Amino acid sequence: MNDTVRLSGDVEEHVRLYAEAFNSGDADRVNAMYTEEAVAVWEPGKPLSGREREESVVEFLARGPRMNAEIRHSYVTGDTALLVVDWTIDGPGEDGTDEHHEGVGLDVLRRGADGNWRYAIDEPFSQAG
Numbered sequence: 001m002n003d004t005v006r007l008s009g010d011v012e013e014h015v016r017l018y019a020e021a022f023n024s025g026d027a028d029r030v031n032a033m034y035t036e037e038a039v040a041v042w043e044p045g046k047p048l049s050g051r052e053r054e055e056s057v058v059e060f061l062a063r064g065p066r067m068n069a070e071i072r073h074s075y076v077t078g079d080t081a082l083l084v085v086d087w088t089i090d091g092p093g094e095d096g097t098d099e100h101h102e103g104v105g106l107d108v109l110r111r112g113a114d115g116n117w118r119y120a121i122d123e124p125f126s127q128a129g
Contacts, residue, residue, distance in 0.1 A: 005021070005029050005033070006020075007118070009111065009115040011074050011081050011109065011117055012071055014033070014109065014116075015070075015085065016069075018030070018033050018069065018119075019067050019068065022065075025062075026061075027054070027057045027061050031053075031057055033118055033119060034053070034118055034119045035118045035119065035120045037049065037050075037120070038119050038120055039053070039120070039121050039122070040053050040056070040121075040123075041121075041123045042056065042060075042124065063094075064092065065090065065091030065092075066089065066090050066091055067087060067088065067089045068087065069085050070087075072104065078111075079111040080108065080109070080110060080111075081109040082108055082109075083105075083106070083108075083109065084104060084126070085106075085124075086102075086103075086104055087104075087105055087124060088100065088102040089102075103126070105122070105124035106121075106126040107119055107122055108120045
C-alpha cells in the first residue's frame with residue numbers, strides 16, 4: 001500500500017480523507033480506500049469492480065477534477081455503514097470543457113480487520129432511478 005494513504009476508523013473522517021485523496025489526483029490513494037471486491041456505479045446501470053474499477057479511477061483523475069463531499073446521513077451497525085452523501089465534482093470533461101456534476105450518493109462501507117473503513121459499494125447517482 002502507498003505510504004501516503006491515510007485511512008480512518010471514523011466514518012466522517014473517511015469521507016474527508018477520500019475527498020482529499022481524490023483532489024490530490026493520486027489514483028493509488030483513492031483505490032486504497034476501497035475493499036478488494038468493491039463495486040462502483042459511476043455511470044448509472046454500469047457497475048465496475050476489480051481492475052476495471054481501478055483503471056476507471058486512474059483515467060478520471062488524470063483530467064484533474066475536484067470533489068466536495070458532505071455526509072447527509074450516516075447509519076452504522078457493526079462493521080457496515082450506509083452513507084447518504086451530497087457531492088459535487090468540477091473539472092474538465094472528456095472534451096476539455098469545464099463540467100459541473102452533483103448528486104446524492106449511497107455508499108456502503110465495510111470496516112476492515114485493521115479497524116478502518118473502506119468503500120464496498122460506491123453509488124453516486126442514487127436519485128438517477
